[in-house]
Amino acid sequence: MGKELILFVEDNTDFRDSAARFLELSDFEVLVASDGLEALRILDETQRIPSVIISDISMPNMNGYQFFEAVRQRPTLKSVPFIFLTALDNREDLKLDWDIGVDEYLVKPFRPEEFLQVIRNRIRRHEELKSLAANQLQSTRDTIVKILSHELRTPLTYVTGGFTLLHDEINREGNTQAPLDRDELQKILQFIRNGTERLNRLAEQTVLLTEITSSENRSTWERLASKLDVSDIVDSAIGKVQEFAEEHQVQIEKQIEPIRIVGVPNLLVVAVTEPLRNAIQFSPHNSTVYIKSYVEQDMAIIEVIDHGRGMAEEDIKTAWDLMGQVEREQQEQQGFGLGLPLTREIVRLHHGEASLKSQKGVGTTVYLRLPIRDTF
Known part of the structure; x- marks a missing residue:
């Protein structure tokens, strides 16, 4: 299994280089950028999805908040854990971080072991959520198979039974029974209609439920x-x-x-x-x-x-x-x-x-x- 990829965005060269070396020594692969614009360019060039994105807030060209919004606009990056680094130990600033949906923040200076623990915790939680989503989707699929195998019989009986009656009426040569009148034919057609409507309803509900319970479609609904x-x-x-x-x-x-x-x-x-x-x-x-x-x-x-x-x-x-x-x-x-x-x-x-x-x-x-x- 390959190393976890981290995108580290920080305009302070010394701090950026030392943090990158520490993460590499901790068995991570690291991509670095000096601001949000450079980070977006790196994401476009590499076409890889990081396990975690770590970004400073105060940066030139594109600050952390702007970079965060740009990342969340990309469907493939919406669920990637995002950690803010800030030197501002201000309650209002930290509240803003939570309000916009950032996953975690660290106030500089921080201890290396604290830094590492936050990253690992976020990666682990992200993997747990992915696994949960996959299990939920599989559970939905299993339930749908159960529905299809047990619940299709009644409406199919309506349809096949109705068509059998119509077939017999059309091919009634040699049949001594009186032909069906208009009301009886209407009842048969209603019988068939009820069955087809139930089948259509089941198909529509099944497809929609699968689409809604899939986390992959979240960006589609947002649009x-x-x-x-x-x-x-x-x-x-x-x-x-x-x-x-x-x-x-x-x-x-x-x-x-x-x-x-x-x-x-x-x-x-x-x-x-x-x-x-x-x-x-x-x-x-x-x-x-x-x-x-x-x-x-x-x-x-x-x-x-x-x-x-x-x-x-x-x-x-x-x-x-x-x-x-x-x-x-x-x-x-x-x-x-x-x-x-x-x-x-x-x-x-x-x-x-x-x-x-x-x-x-x-x-x-x-x-x-x-x-x-x-x-x-």
Whole structure:
């Protein structure tokens, strides 16, 4: 295994050279630069990803803060641990370091062993997070395989059964039974439609869940984020389930405050649509589902409220789990158990929180809390 690569950026020549020699003696490979511009040029030329980037703050041409922002704009370097060196033991300066997202800082002068320990700790933590992300992705893939192997059978039965009936009707030569009337044919077509819609829904949910849970797509979501209004998200979500609500004879009422947030519009529509769809599905006929939005402590709150059958305490604990279906044996048509996990992961991607409260025989309320801020 090769040596860990460190990019060391410092305008003080003596300090830079001595630190580089110390790191090389500690079994690291070191690239050095005198300011942020030179460091960016070195990164472009080498096309290598450092294990750690260490940078002074006060430098000519491009200071540490500017260099940090330039590094974080590069998708391949977003997750690289970044350590600031500073001679300014000032609380406000250090607070700024944390606020912009730097991983660690060291105040000069520092002991060599302290310097080495901070570097090794950051490398180790970075590797742990990479391993965790890889394990989570593999776990998601395993779950998807499980879903595909067990949950495709019902909708496929709808489709194949419907087509078999149509085939028999078309090729009814010699069949003494009376031909199917228009209503019976419509029922068969609806049978097929239900199956294909369930298959399409499963495919869409599966692909989206895989994309969201992959840390590699974080930069893509950041590029797609924009300023938007919660009312637009809610209206789009209602539009997606309106026909479904009419089929279930459920009304949707909204009480929406105009709230500006930053997010990925298509993802947030899905995050609201999934609990809204659940609320409709588990509500009795001729009932009403409510959706509200309001501001609470710098957070945009979206509530989806139903007065359906609700959940028992033990079911609430697993409602957010993949394939966490409630009373599956009584509710065959409920879906694949991906809706609420999708909502939770989308809200987490937006630095928010999803939760619910429910009472058996009373109903369920799902809460989506999204931060009100100017950046993703």
